[in-house]
Amino acid sequence: MSAATAHAGPARPAGPASRLSLRRPFGDRAFNILALGSGLLVLVILVLIALTMTRQSTLWFRSEGWSGVFSTDWDPAHGKFGAMAFVFGTVITSVIAVIFAVPVSVGVALLLTEVLPRRWAQPVVYVIDLLAVVPSVVWGLWGILVLAPWLQPIYNAISSHVAGVPVLDDLFGGQPVSGAAFFTAGMILAVMITPIVTSLSREVIATVPVTDKEGAYALGATKWEMIRGAVWPHSQTGVVGAVLLGLGRAMGETIAAALVIGSSATVTSHLFFPGYSMPAVIANQFGEASGVMRSALIGLGVLLFFLTIIVNLAARSIVEWNDRRMKGA
Amino acid sequence: MASATGQAVDLREPGGRRRATNQIMIGGMWLAFAVLLVPLGFVIVTVVSKGISAISWQFLTNGTIPPNILPVTEGGMGAAVVGTLEITAFAALLAIPLGVLAAVYISEYSDRHRWLTHLISFMADVMTGVPSIVMGLFIFTIWVLYFGYSGFAGSLALACLMLPTVIRSSYEMLRLVPDSLRQGSYALGATKARVTLTVVLPAAVGGIVSGALLAVARAAGETAPLLFTILTVESVNANLLSGPNTALATQIFVNATSPFQGAQARAWGAALTLIAIAFILMIAARFVTARFAKNSR
Amino acid sequence: MQLRGSRPAVLAGGAVIAALALAACSTPATTAPAAAGTATGTAGTSSASGTLNGSGSTFQLTFQQAAISAFKSVNSSMKVNYSGVGSGTGRANLAAGTVNFAGSDSPIPSSETASFNGKKVLYFPVLLGPIALAYNLPGVSSLKLTPTLIANIFQGKIKTWNDPAIASANPGVTLPSTAITIAVRSDSSGTTQNFTLFLKTAVPSVWALGSSSTVKWPGTARAASGNGGVAQVIKSTSGAIGYVDYTDAKATGLSMASVQNKSGDFVAPSPAGASAAGDGVTVAPDLTFHAVWAAGATAYPITYQSWDLVYAAQPSANDAAMLKDYLGYLLGPGQQLLTQLYYAPLPSSIQTKAQAQLSQITVAP
Numbered sequence: 003m004s005a006a007t008a009h010a011g012p013a014r015p016a017g018p019a020s021r022l023s024l025r026r027p028f029g030d031r032a033f034n035i036l037a038l039g040s041g042l043l044v045l046v047i048l049v050l051i052a053l054t055m056t057r058q059s060t061l062w063f064r065s066e067g068w069s070g071v072f073s074t075d076w077d078p079a080h081g082k083f084g085a086m087a088f089v090f091g092t093v094i095t096s097v098i099a100v101i102f103a104v105p106v107s108v109g110v111a112l113l114l115t116e117v118l119p120r121r122w123a124q125p126v127v128y129v130i131d132l133l134a135v136v137p138s139v140v141w142g143l144w145g146i147l148v149l150a151p152w153l154q155p156i157y158n159a160i161s162s163h164v165a166g167v168p169v170l171d172d173l174f175g176g177q178p179v180s181g182a183a184f185f186t187a188g189m190i191l192a193v194m195i196t197p198i199v200t201s202l203s204r205e206v207i208a209t210v211p212v213t214d215k216e217g218a219y220a221l222g223a224t225k226w227e228m229i230r231g232a233v234w235p236h237s238q239t240g241v242v243g244a245v246l247l248g249l250g251r252a253m254g255e256t257i258a259a260a261l262v263i264g265s266s267a268t269v270t271s272h273l274f275f276p277g278y279s280m281p282a283v284i285a286n287q288f289g290e291a292s293g294v295m296r297s298a299l300i301g302l303g304v305l306l307f308f309l310t311i312i313v314n315l316a317a318r319s320i321v322e323w324n325d326r327r328m329k330g331a
Numbered sequence: 332m333a334s335a336t337g338q339a340v341d342l343r344e345p346g347g348r349r350r351a352t353n354q355i356m357i358g359g360m361w362l363a364f365a366v367l368l369v370p371l372g373f374v375i376v377t378v379v380s381k382g383i384s385a386i387s388w389q390f391l392t393n394g395t396i397p398p399n400i401l402p403v404t405e406g407g408m409g410a411a412v413v414g415t416l417e418i419t420a421f422a423a424l425l426a427i428p429l430g431v432l433a434a435v436y437i438s439e440y441s442d443r444h445r446w447l448t449h450l451i452s453f454m455a456d457v458m459t460g461v462p463s464i465v466m467g468l469f470i471f472t473i474w475v476l477y478f479g480y481s482g483f484a485g486s487l488a489l490a491c492l493m494l495p496t497v498i499r500s501s502y503e504m505l506r507l508v509p510d511s512l513r514q515g516s517y518a519l520g521a522t523k524a525r526v527t528l529t530v531v532l533p534a535a536v537g538g539i540v541s542g543a544l545l546a547v548a549r550a551a552g553e554t555a556p557l558l559f560t561i562l563t564v565e566s567v568n569a570n571l572l573s574g575p576n577t578a579l580a581t582q583i584f585v586n587a588t589s590p591f592q593g594a595q596a597r598a599w600g601a602a603l604t605l606i607a608i609a610f611i612l613m614i615a616a617r618f619v620t621a622r623f624a625k626n627s628r
Numbered sequence: 629m630q631l632r633g634s635r636p637a638v639l640a641g642g643a644v645i646a647a648l649a650l651a652a653c654s655t656p657a658t659t660a661p662a663a664a665g666t667a668t669g670t671a672g673t674s675s676a677s678g679t680l681n682g683s684g685s686t687f688q689l690t691f692q693q694a695a696i697s698a699f700k701s702v703n704s705s706m707k708v709n710y711s712g713v714g715s716g717t718g719r720a721n722l723a724a725g726t727v728n729f730a731g732s733d734s735p736i737p738s739s740e741t742a743s744f745n746g747k748k749v750l751y752f753p754v755l756l757g758p759i760a761l762a763y764n765l766p767g768v769s770s771l772k773l774t775p776t777l778i779a780n781i782f783q784g785k786i787k788t789w790n791d792p793a794i795a796s797a798n799p800g801v802t803l804p805s806t807a808i809t810i811a812v813r814s815d816s817s818g819t820t821q822n823f824t825l826f827l828k829t830a831v832p833s834v835w836a837l838g839s840s841s842t843v844k845w846p847g848t849a850r851a852a853s854g855n856g857g858v859a860q861v862i863k864s865t866s867g868a869i870g871y872v873d874y875t876d877a878k879a880t881g882l883s884m885a886s887v888q889n890k891s892g893d894f895v896a897p898s899p900a901g902a903s904a905a906g907d908g909v910t911v912a913p914d915l916t917f918h919a920v921w922a923a924g925a926t927a928y929p930i931t932y933q934s935w936d937l938v939y940a941a942q943p944s945a946n947d948a949a950m951l952k953d954y955l956g957y958l959l960g961p962g963q964q965l966l967t968q969l970y971y972a973p974l975p976s977s978i979q980t981k982a983q984a985q986l987s988q989i990t991v992a993p
Binding site: 027029030032033034036037038039040041042043044045047048050051054055058105106107108109110112113117126127128129130131132133134135136137138139140141143144147148149193196197198201202205206209211224225226227229240243244246247249250251253254255256257280281284285288300303306307309310311313314315318 | 349350352353356357359360361362363364366367368370371373374375377378429430432433435436437439440447448450451453454455456457458459460461462463464465466468469472473491494495496498499500503504506507509522523524525527528537538541542544545548549551552553554555579580583584587598602605606609610613614617
């Protein structure tokens with residue numbers, strides 16, 4: 003220690019900051035401020051977004067009242083601006099998206115890190131990249147021009163087959179009008195969030211210590227057992243983080259959803275029926291909106307904000323609970 | 332290798348159920364990949380078949396986007412190409428450094444300011460759920476209303492969109508850097524800044540860059556935030572800071588829903604161009620990352 | 629301080645982007661495509677130069693694009709931009725001062741007047757156009773519809789084509805038993821607003837869905853984005869009927885129904901029918917009017933209009949000169965572009981009044 007303290011140069015042992023903060027070199031302090039500033043920028047931007055949007059949506063709350071705002075009736079021609087149909091649609095399509103995207107993403111991520119030799123992994127990574135660079139408007143156009151017409155007879159076939167079956171009929175029954183529906187939007191969203199969930203999961207899974215994996219093999223585990231025992235516990239928090247990112251993206255996706263969701267503000271259990279989501283209605287109806295309607299559309303953005311907060315809170319609590327369970331209280 | 336009890340250990344593959352489970356699971360992973368290929372293949376085939384006839388050197392460089400009614404042989408999308416490249420590049424310049432720095436703050440300074448880092452990390456996640464159109468409206472409200480439509484406003488909107496993704500993915504990468512690396516560096520007497528810049532970041536650079544790339548790829552294809560910030564005009568505006576601009580994503584949207592054949596052909600040509608540009612950029616950046624990551628290993 | 633890996637990678641990536649951007653920037657001198665039509669204009673005698681920005685109605689978009697292109701040969705030192713973001717946003721942009729003029733299919737509603745801060749806004753009507761009822765019914769080449777029929781079809785009360793109500797308006801035509809699929813707009817639009825205004829004005833006791841740019845259609849309706857989207861739905865669905873701008877219905881090659889007008893005659897959508905409707909409107913002093921359900925024997929009843937809105941007091945002399953130049957072109961030689969784009973030019977009485985109103989554009993003190 004005496005040798006270190008004898009130096010007069012800027013390098014100092016970076017121990018507990020409080021004791022040494024007075025003597026921290028300028029570079030370190032500058033970096034600290036830079037990093038802190040960047041972090042605070044996130045808060046500043048969010049606060050600004052929340053403030054400006056809330057301010058512009060107060061007209062909606064004032065003229066509709068709380069019961070009006072949370073009703074399911076959206077009828078601009080008669081001055082009705084209820085939001086629940088869109089909240090419902092956002093939740094439903096995002097849930098469908100995650101249900102389809104997560105198994106596929108995690109599966110491909112495992113394929114890339116555990117199963118494929120390095121040389122074969124590169125082309126697969128390029129496939130994921132290609133999926134990521136397709137613009138959202140192209141997904142929407144493809145969805146409405148190709149996927150929806152292709153799905154329509156399938157929806158009709160399924161719904162006629164499940165007619166009368168208790169739960170399935172509620173979900174998949176009814177008489178679908180067209181291929182543009184909650185389910186179609188959910189599938190397009192699933193495809194759109196897969197690249198990011200895959201990429202992040204892959205990075206997370208790739209950092210499992212080799213010793214853990216080799217230890218599992220040494221005990222005679224099959225590849226799958228190794229994944230379950232060594233890879234998964236180490237990477238599950240990161241994968242949940244990746245899924246949250248994908249979920250956020252699914253909830254906020256605007257143009258693709260606007261084109262394929264069917265644009266019908268109704269609350270129904272039938273997944274093959276047309277529906278609406280918050281970003282989709284903002285995209286479709288903002289251009290001509292004015293007065294209370296404009297305020298209502300911006301208010302929907304605020305609602306989506308809070309929805310994202312709730313979802314993130316829930317996911318994080320689950321992760322924390324799981325962490326405690328895995329690592330002991 | 333005999334077991335402790337002296338019985339011979341079966342060194343052949345695990346039998347029956349365990350092997351079957353293993354093979355099913357691995358088969359499932361391959362199935363997942365196959366499932367992924369289906370929509371990708373479909374959409375690429377659709378875009379290429381509809382767009383390839385529009386592509387020509389003139390299409391890619393002519394700086395005047397003609398009226399919708401004119402056929403695709405007139406004019407071109409050069410203005411939109413320039414717009415997309417400029418706006419996206421500038422957005423990346425804004426979002427990536429800030430995002431990585433914010434992620435560094437959350438991960439490296441969490442010992443000093445626990446509640447603040449937790450709050451920022453949580454809020455970054457919340458920000459991923461803000462719809463792209465709301466980002467556009469936000470920039471419209473705080474910037475466009477005072478400074479007018481411009482490519483820069485579009486970059487701001489895209490940067491806001493990219494920021495949470497860059498933060499979250501960079502944070503995940505930084506979090507996975509083993510603490511032993513950091514501790515060793517501290518033990519040698521390095522300051523926090525030095526540890527971060529010379530040890531932690533290089534260890535996580537692969538994942539950080541790939542997360543940043545995905546954010547850029549998404550930004551290049553975003554339409555909604557640009558609709559409110561650049562005004563989608565029909566001629567080249569190389570000046571990012573003043574005057575309305577245009578981009579491929581918005582042109583695709585505006586032209587594809589038009590009933591005129593020429594406009595639709597231009598839309599698909601623009602779609603093909605956008606995918607090609609973004610893909611080339613991603614490959615180039617991945618190649619560069621791989622080379623430098625190899626050097627630093 | 630050593631930085632391995634990250635910085636060179638970032639720089640290289642940035643260099644790639646910059647190289648591409650530079651390559652794109654150095655485009656050869658752009659050749660403006662041939663104008664949509666020849667419109668002889670007075671050679672550029674004005675000294676107006678600079679960039680003029682407009683935004684708003686998508687109904688006007690096709691006309692604006694053609695006019696901007698043709699205007700280049702009239703005044704080459706001026707650049708005009710127009711973006712079809714929707715009438716509501718166009719008006720909001722004008723109120724905020726981010727554009728020089730706004731295209732709007734309807735006058736400023738009372739809910740928006742406050743945002744203009746008391747400044748006077750001038751309305752310049754620029755065109756008229758029919759909204760067609762396009763349908764897809766193989767074997768039926770001509771279809772007659774009354775406003776009551778249209779109202780009931782679009783409220784989902786008439787469900788099949790061979791309904792007796794439709795048959796009674798179309799004697800002699802064999803109507804199939806196909807189910808009716810109504811095609812509507814998913815995005816808010818001035819077309820929807822004026823179509824529903826027609827129904828509300830013509831048959832208020834039958835039409836219950838109100839009049840607005842966004843309407844709550846029955847759950848069985850197929851919604852699509854833009855006139856082009858609706859046209860596509862109609863084209864690809866047998867038994868579909870929807871409301872589409874005439875321009876776009878023609879471009880997609882759809883069959884269109886004849887609609888019964890105020891005088892009781894069945895008129896097919898056409899520029900001539902729209903002009904006849906324009907002749908029959910009552911114009912307010914500020915040049916606002918509604919062309920739907922207009923009087924006149926040959927008037928097409930579902931005709932609507934679009935205006936360009938500007939502030940009477942402009943911030944600079946150059947802004948005022950640019951506006952007078954371009955708007956003067958739209959109201960003058962530009963009108964000749966309209967018919968080949970399947971719009972209808974303004975009736976001469978309205979055109980004269982609009983051209984006279986140009987002198988009210990002044991420079992703010």
